[in-house]
Amino acid sequence: MDAVPTTTPFSLLAERWQPSAAVVKRAAFAALVMSVVIVVTGGAVRLTASGLGCTTWPRCTDESLTPTAEMGFHGVVExxxxxxxxxxxxxxxxxxxxARxxxxxRRGLTKLGWAQFWLVMSNAVLGGITVLTGLNPxxxxxxxxxxxxxxxVATLMWERSKEGDGPARPLVAEPIKRLSYVLVGVIGLLVAAGTLVTGAGHHPGTPKDNKMVPRIPLDYDRLAQAHADLAFVSIGLAVAVIFVFAAVKAxxxxxxxxxxxxxxxxxxxxxxxxxxxxxxxxxLVGLHMLGATLVWIAALRIPLALRTREDTPTPTEAPAARAPQAAAV
Known part of the structure; x- marks a missing residue:
């Protein structure tokens, strides 16, 4: 006896709404855009000294879910x-x-979407911990x-929405693919180093006369120099990748x-x-944060351009392909 398919709200919706591939791409791109927006607005909270505009979490104050008039501009920003x-x-x-x-x-895309959901939820909790710990750097x-x-993950989902769901087929030799991974890793270290510079730097997220906000106990100038050194390495590696890609006709x-x-x-x-x-x-710090996010996306998209994915046959296509053999028997 065949198993009866489980009915869920998602399956019921899928019976009534089948979005086109273009809609799936737009939805994935919208999620990516909002992930960039949340990084920039989070930076704006710190740069406007509004990090403790709401004094607790998940409420804004112990008595109110929303900011009160006394909290002013900083409460509204946070x-x-x-x-x-x-x-x-x-x-x-x-x-x-x-995707569903x-x-x-698109099962692979659906999984990437759910991964984004759980990252959003976990980061919301982490943001609350940040407030409750007084903006610990x-x-x-x-x-x-x-x-x-x-x-x-949002970048991966957007790029995958433009591909098929078949197995990935490399378009370059394995060493070239590994070089692209090294480039992504170095850019990731560059971004991580930038967070340390931020933690030891000039914008703790509250008014400058607030001495209660701790900073990372490392020399700011040395951290900035290390960050700059990683930037030089990243630029040199990016130049090398351009020449290598041209040489191998990537x-x-x-x-x-x-x-x-x-x-x-x-x-x-x-x-x-x-x-x-x-x-x-x-x-300028805000622009630098936006630029860091865009550079991160640019780096992530390079390995994804070194392979291709074809469409897999749909369930209705497979029997049609076997039909001549069945008739021969």
Whole structure:
């Protein structure tokens, strides 16, 4: 006896709504855009000294879910960033539903969507811990790294939404693929080093006269120099990748993305040096955070351009292919 398929709210919705491939791509892209927005607005909370605009979590105060008039501008900024988490969750939810209801069902994309959901939830809790610990710089850094992990998965889902669901087929030799992984790893270290510079730097997230916010007990200038050194390594490696891709005639998309990464790194370097020698003004720091997110995305997209995935046959296609053999028997 055949097993009766389990009916779920998702399966019921899939019977009534089958989004096109274009809708799935737009949904995945919307989730990626919101993951970038949440990084930038989180930076705005710190740069406007609104990190403790809401004094507790999950409420804004012990008595109120929303900011009170006495909390002023800082309370509004912090609370707005919290509310944007719901917008992000809605975008991720749309991506999950679009992947689940598409025909044929995109199981791999659905899993990536759920991974984003759980990253959003865990990062919301981590944000609450950050507030409850008085903006401990280590939890602030971990909060940003978790947000970059969300960007990673969102980027993967967006790129996968433009491909088939068949097995990945490499378009270059294994050493070239490993080189792209090394590049991603170095860019990841560059971003992580930036969080340490932030933790020891000039913008703790509260007014400057607040001595209660701890900072990472490392020399700021040395951390900034280490960060700059990693930037030079990243730029050199990006240049090397461009030449290697040209020499082995890597796919045009991979070569274009490597050039985009180099441009992003150079712009980031200019912003970084200017902000360092101008006492890290808030606007430039915000631009640097946005640039770091875009550079991270650019690096992640390079290995994804070095392989391809074809569509797998749908269940209705497979019997048709076997039909001649059955007739012969």
């Amino acid at each position: 609370f707005t960033n919290r509310m944007l988490t719901y917008v992000l969750s809605a975008a991720v939810g749309w991506a999950i539903l679009a 209801c598409h025909r044929p069902r 280590y939890t602030v850094a971990l909060h940003l790294i978790a947000a970059m992990a969300l960007v990673w 796919p045009p998309a991979a070569r274009a993305r490597s050039r985009e990464l180099l441009i992003g790194l150079l712009l980031q370097g200019v912003i970084g040096f200017v902000q360092y020698f101008t006492d890290v003004p808030e606007l």
